[in-house]
Amino acid sequence: MLVNITRKSLITFYLAIFRPNFVVSHANMSTESVDADKYSVAYVTVPNNDVGKTIGHGLVKNKLAACVNIIPQVTSIYEWKNEINEDNEALLMIKTRTSQVDKLTEYVRSNHPYEVCEVISLPIKNGNPPYLKWIGENVPEN
Incomplete structure (x- = not known):
């Protein structure tokens, strides 16, 4: 034993x-190692796919995002002006550099139809290093 x-x-x-x-x-x-928090994913809800495509194309064209996924048919339940609302929306999942999140937010705010639009971001703590490197190649530093 x-x-x-x-x-x-x-x-x-x-x-x-x-x-x-x-x-x-x-x-x-x-693979090449990548610093945690160097890249972020941002989430933005939009009223429909057409608005999502317009914003997504603008973000990629202006090098504020490497990729924007449009996730259709999300249901949002929220309180606005003392009323509970339920709306069908689309969700944008945006991959970018963390250093560009403020500029990305500014771009979305100026091109979004909502009075107050959602722009939230989370740092990417881990991911496929070649994919994260690709984000960096497509979204330059400040």
Whole structure:
């Protein structure tokens, strides 16, 4: 029994210490690492796909976004001017540099039909390094 515990302890030690280092080293050899928080995803709701396409094309053309996905048919329930509302909308999922989120927000606000439009962003903590690099290649720094 003592031999089994010792063997199990050695295997556990090996997996805890050496295996993560091998995986990290292997990952670094095959792909370029990317800084966390350097890129963000922003979400914007729009009244319909046509408005989404107009804003999306403008963001990509102006190098404020690398990609804009339009997710149709979302239902939004919210309070506005003391009334509960329910609307069918589309959702834009926008990939950009974190350093460009303020300019992106300004662009959306000036091209959006709502009195108060949603623009929220979250930093991308992890992702496919070649994809994140592609975002950086398509959205220049400030």
